[in-house]
C-alpha cells in the first residue's frame with residue numbers, strides 16, 4: 001500500500017515553547033483514504049521517536065513496509081476504507097519535516113542552531129497541518145510511545161480538536177530512568193569525533209558510531225528480558241566456541257550491532273538529540289500548573305489508554321497515572337493492560353488483542 005505524500009509549507013512562523021519561533025516550517029505527511037464531505041472521518045496518527053509519516057507505505061530509505069502496516073489499511077483496525085488517515089513527520093525529525101538537517105536562512109543546515117523543541121511544539125505543527133487540511137475536529141488522534149505523548153498534548157492543549165484519544169504504551173511525563181537512557185544516547189552521539197558539534201552534514205564521515213551505540217542502548221529498552229532470552233538466549237553467533245576476544249560472539253551482540261548500524265542509515269544524529277530532548281522535557285502536569293487532572297479540565301473527548309505488561313520503559317503504572325487524572329477531570333476513559341511478551345515495542349508487533357482494542361475504540 002502507499003499513501004499520498006505531500007509537504008506543507010507553513011505560511012506563518014511556528015511559535016515555540018522555548019520562546020523563539022521557527023520560520024519557513026515544512027511538514028511532510030502522508031494521507032490514506034478519503035476525507036468525508038463533512039470532514040468527520042479523519043484520524044491523526046502520531047509516530048514515535050524514530051518513526052515517520054510512512055505509517056502504511058514502503059519506507060523510501062529502507063524499503064521496508066510502513067511501521068504500522070499491520071494496523072492501517074483497507075479492512076484493518078484503522079480502516080482506510082472508512083477513515084481518512086493523516087500521519088506527519090514531526091518537526092525536529094529528518095524525513096522531510098523541518099529539523100536540524102534543514103537549511104536555515106543562510107542556506108546552511110541548522111545543525112545545533114535548530115531551536116530546542118517540545119512535544120507541544122511538534123503538536124503545534126500538526127495542528128497547523130490539520131488547519132491546512134480543513135480538519136476542525138478529528139474522529140480520533142492515535143499514538144504509541146512518543147506518539148501517545150503527542151495525542152495527550154493535543155487533547156490537553158487543543159481539546160476541541162479530537163473526539164477520541166487513543167494512547168498506547170506512553171506516559172504523561174518522562175521518568176528519571178527514561179531521561180537517563182536518553183542522556184546516555186545523546187552522550188554517545190556527542191562523544192563521536194565525527195559529530196563535530198553537530199556540523200557534520202558536509203563532512204565525509206558522520207557520527208555513525210555514536211548514533212549506533214545510542215540506538216543499541218535504546219533498543220534494549222524497547223524489548224523485554226523475556227523477548228531477548230527467547231530470541232537469543234546465550235547462543236553464539238556463527239561459531240561453535242567463544243573467541244576470547246571482543247567480536248560479536250553472542251547472537252544478541254550481533255543483533256544489537258545490526259540494529260545500531262541499520263539505524264544510522266535512516267536517521268540523523270542531530271534529530272536524535274532534539275527529539276529525545278523533547279521527550280525528556282515532556283511533563284503535561286507541569287505545563288498545567290502542576291496537576292495532571294487540570295490538563296484535561298472540561299475535555300469532551302473519550303480516552304483509551306493501553307499498556308503492555310512487559311513494557312518496563314513506560315510501565316502500566318504510567319498509564320494508570322493518566323487514567324486517574326482523567327477520572328479526576330471527569331473524562332470518559334477506558335484502560336486496558338494487554339499481555340504481550342515483546343516489551344515496549346509491542347505496539348508495533350503482532351498483538352491481536354491490540355488490534356481489537358483499536359478497532360473497537362474507533363467505532
Ligand SMILES: CC(=O)SCCNC(=O)CCNC(=O)[C@H](O)C(C)(C)COP(=O)(O)OP(=O)(O)OC[C@H]1O[C@@H](n2cnc3c(N)ncnc32)[C@H](O)[C@@H]1OP(=O)(O)O
Pocket residue numbers: 046047048049050051052067144147237251252254255256258345348349
Ligand atoms: C513507532 C514508530 O513510530 S516507527 C519506529 C519503529 N520502528 C523501529 O523501531 C524499527 C526498528 N526496530 C525494530 O525493527 C524492532 O526490532 C521491532 C521490535 C519493531 C521489530 O521487531 P521484530 O519484527 O521482532 O524484529 P527483530 O527485532 O527480531 O529484528 C529483526 C531483524 O534483526 C535481524 N537479526 C535477527 N537476529 C540477528 C542476529 N543474530 N544478528 C544480526 N541480525 C539479526 C534480522 O535479520 C532482521 O533484519 P531485518 O529487519 O533487516 O529483516
Ligand SMILES: N[C@@H](CCO)C(=O)O
Pocket residue numbers: 048049050051145146222345
Ligand atoms: N522503536 C520505536 C519506539 C520507541 O519508543 C522507535 O524507534 O520509534
